[in-house]
Each structure stands twice: as structure tokens, then as C-alpha cells.
Amino acid sequence: MKEMGRRLYLKGVATLRLDQDACIGCGMCLEVCPQEVFVMGPGKKVRISEPDACMECGACMMNCPVEAIWVQSGVGCAQAVFNTMLGRSSEACCSLKDKPDGGSCC
Amino acid sequence: MAIAEQAFVIGKIETPVGPVPQVATVLAGRDRWGALRVRLGLGRMQYTVEPGLYAVGTPQEDSPILVTANYKLSFDHLRAALTGQDAWVLVLDTNGINVWCAAGKGTFGTAALCAQVGASRLVQLVRHRRLVVPQLGASGIAAHAVKQQSGFAVVYGPVLARHLPEFLVCGMQATPAMRRKTFSLPERAVLVPVELVIACKWALPLSAVLCGASGLFGPASFWENVRAHGGGWTMAGLWSGVVAGTVLTPLLLPVLPGRAFSLKGGAAGLMAALAFIAVFFSRSGTSDNGLAGLAWLLLIPAIASFLGLEFTGASTYTSLSGVKKEMRLAVPLQVVAALCGLLLLVWARRLQ
Numbered sequence: 001m002k003e004m005g006r007r008l009y010l011k012g013v014a015t016l017r018l019d020q021d022a023c024i025g026c027g028m029c030l031e032v033c034p035q036e037v038f039v040m041g042p043g044k045k046v047r048i049s050e051p052d053a054c055m056e057c058g059a060c061m062m063n064c065p066v067e068a069i070w071v072q073s074g075v076g077c078a079q080a081v082f083n084t085m086l087g088r089s090s091e092a093c094c095s096l097k098d099k100p101d102g103g104s105c106c
Numbered sequence: 107m108a109i110a111e112q113a114f115v116i117g118k119i120e121t122p123v124g125p126v127p128q129v130a131t132v133l134a135g136r137d138r139w140g141a142l143r144v145r146l147g148l149g150r151m152q153y154t155v156e157p158g159l160y161a162v163g164t165p166q167e168d169s170p171i172l173v174t175a176n177y178k179l180s181f182d183h184l185r186a187a188l189t190g191q192d193a194w195v196l197v198l199d200t201n202g203i204n205v206w207c208a209a210g211k212g213t214f215g216t217a218a219l220c221a222q223v224g225a226s227r228l229v230q231l232v233r234h235r236r237l238v239v240p241q242l243g244a245s246g247i248a249a250h251a252v253k254q255q256s257g258f259a260v261v262y263g264p265v266l267a268r269h270l271p272e273f274l275v276c277g278m279q280a281t282p283a284m285r286r287k288t289f290s291l292p293e294r295a296v297l298v299p300v301e302l303v304i305a306c307k308w309a310l311p312l313s314a315v316l317c318g319a320s321g322l323f324g325p326a327s328f329w330e331n332v333r334a335h336g337g338g339w340t341m342a343g344l345w346s347g348v349v350a351g352t353v354l355t356p357l358l359l360p361v362l363p364g365r366a367f368s369l370k371g372g373a374a375g376l377m378a379a380l381a382f383i384a385v386f387f388s389r390s391g392t393s394d395n396g397l398a399g400l401a402w403l404l405l406i407p408a409i410a411s412f413l414g415l416e417f418t419g420a421s422t423y424t425s426l427s428g429v430k431k432e433m434r435l436a437v438p439l440q441v442v443a444a445l446c447g448l449l450l451l452v453w454a455r456r457l458q
Contacts, residue, residue, distance in 0.1 A: 010365050010428040031262055032244035034287035056425040059244035075210045076424030078415045
């Protein structure tokens, strides 16, 4: 059992996009990503090393000062998807449409 | 409750911005009791501390500022990691939600952080202009925007609070291991009680209904029906599925086949179903129980697969796109398997 290894979720579904031309190589995305999705490539340009490790938390996009990263961010939580489909927004758990000021969750 | 009246406040530090409550770094019995309760899913949404500024040790104008959420479990993890340290702790109002989830929802965010920096008058409190923000808060915080709006630079700290002393000693440098979110056996095991308690909310009433139905509609007296004519087996089958989905799936997660959680849950359910059927046949004979056996072979994996899918919310590496994809495929299959299983079970009972 590889307890320390990086865990991968479904193949080829993550919406993560990186615009290498815009990248200034500041390394913020490497710092904030808890899944080691990025590596610093040659010429101080970041590249995506393992797209299937991306959990779409959006930390890289939030912290990229030149908007070179885009991801459809959200929480990978089946209950949140159910809550959204059932129109529940602020009950026991989160939904995908939570307002920044409301709700309780997780 | 007033900020200074909270049980973990042990004194106050006089500062240019007024007295700041000083907090204990050793957890008391009531803190451990509170942690146990929320780990069991009891009162988890009301387990909060007052937002604002706190002191750990006797911090000075050059001591680090550590930012956290106002979920008491997060706050307690942080202060317990800071024994012997001098630091300021800035607690944001996240409605009692942990840093990671609150960052995803935006309550642990750039605006809230900048507002709290202003409200706590940090500019007058410290000489430096640095905030240590937990790395898992980064999905709500834009470091460059915080710098622009508040004048404070964001330094992302380690994922785990207990790595903070090493991080601070190393001049606020995190090692790659501190930056990685793991999902080890102990980290998964601690989630089992709350998963089980949440499942109990529907599984216990359902058990009562099944028990009542088998007692009332069987051939003998109520308890005789429950004991000898299927009621007990029905409940055992249901709970096999619940345990497979909420206990086996989290514990065995890395070794269960596939990447999809519904598949992993289904596989755990299949193991439980085979074990259940072996006991079922050995106790009640195989002659006229073939249909019931087949029913449980469908029902137990369906229940476990659904609960495995639910575990995506507690897991640390699932994406929304992935969850949606597996739900589109798995939920219809789970419903069909459960319905077929139920029909077979009823049919098997009629033949008896």
C-alpha cells in the first residue's frame, strides 16, 4: 500500500488549463497546490505534470498574479451535488451555489 | 460570548491596540470532549470560537501572525501546535467552518481577511507586514490582492498546524512534504464515526420500518417473524451495506479497485455481500434461498456504492468534475440494483 503517494482521481476530467505564454514563473501555484500538480519547467515556465491529480480547488487560479491558470473550481462532494439538485442551499451541508455569507457545511 | 470569557483564555496581553486575550496551548478535558463530540458528528455546526485577535505566549511587535478559521477544532489544533511559541492568532469568521471548506465557499477569503486585518488594527500591533495563512486556505485567498488591499504579504504556511514550529524555525520555508495533503490510514479512520452517524440518520429509521414490516406481515407472531422469518436477516443485510460503505470503504480506500469512489464502495459492498451470503446460506440452507441471496448480492453493493460516493465529500483529492461524472453513471446503476434487489427480496418472501 502506497500511503505516502499522491492519490489520483478519475482520468482526464479535471478542467485545469495553463497558459504557458502568460506564465512568469513566480511559483505561487507550486506553493499552494496540495496535490503537486505543477512543476517548474525549463525557462522558468510552469507546466502541469499530472492533470489527474487536480482536485479543482482553485487555489492556483486564485493566487496566479497574471491569470495564467484557469479551472472550473468547486468542491468534489457528491452531497453538495445532490443538495444543489434538490434546491437545498443552507441545510446540513453545502451546495454548489452557496453564497459567500451563508450556509454551513462539511 | 465575549471574546475574553471563553474557557481557553488564560490571561491578557497589553498592546498598543488594547488588551489581547492570551490562550492556553495545552488542551483541557473539555476541549478533548468537544473534539470527540464533533468527530461523532454531534453539534458540528455550532462548534465555534469568537473571531478576532488572540495571543499565544507573550508575542511582541515582530512576532508572526497566524490566520485561521473560527471552527473550534481548527483553532484548537493550531494553539496546541504552538506550545512554547510567541505568536498572534487572527481568527476569521467562517461560521464555524474549517479553513479548507470555508475557503472553497469564500468565507475564508480575501475580503474577510483584509476586513479582519483592519478591524484588529494589525498595522499598529506589529512592525512587520506578513500574514501566515494555512496553505489549504489558498483556494479562498488571492495573496497578491491581500497585499494590495491591506499592505500585508501572505506567506502560505504548512497544510498541517503541527508542522508550524518547524516552518517558523526554518524562516517560514515549507518543505515539499509540508505542502502535500495526504490521506493516510489514520486520517481516513478518524472520518469513519461521522460517516457512520450520518448514515444512521436514515439507516436506523429504515431498520425500524423493515423490522416492523417483517413482524406484521410474516406467518407467525411479531417477534417470531422478526427472529426466524427474515426480519433479522433483512436488518443484517442493510447494515452490512452501511458498514461496507462507511467503515470498509474509507479504511481500505487505496487498495479497493478503480479510481471512482462509487466503484470502490461497490467493491467493498461485494466483499460484504459475499460474507453475508456465506453466513446466510450456512444458517438457513441454500435450497429455497437462492433468490434472497441474489437480492442481497445486488442490495449490499448498491448501498455501499452510494455511501462510497458520499465519501467523496470527506476525501481530500476528489474534483467536482470527477464527482459529477461518476454520479451520472453510478447513481442510476445504484437505483436499478437496489430496486431489482428489493423486488427479488419480496418475491423470495412470497415463495416461502
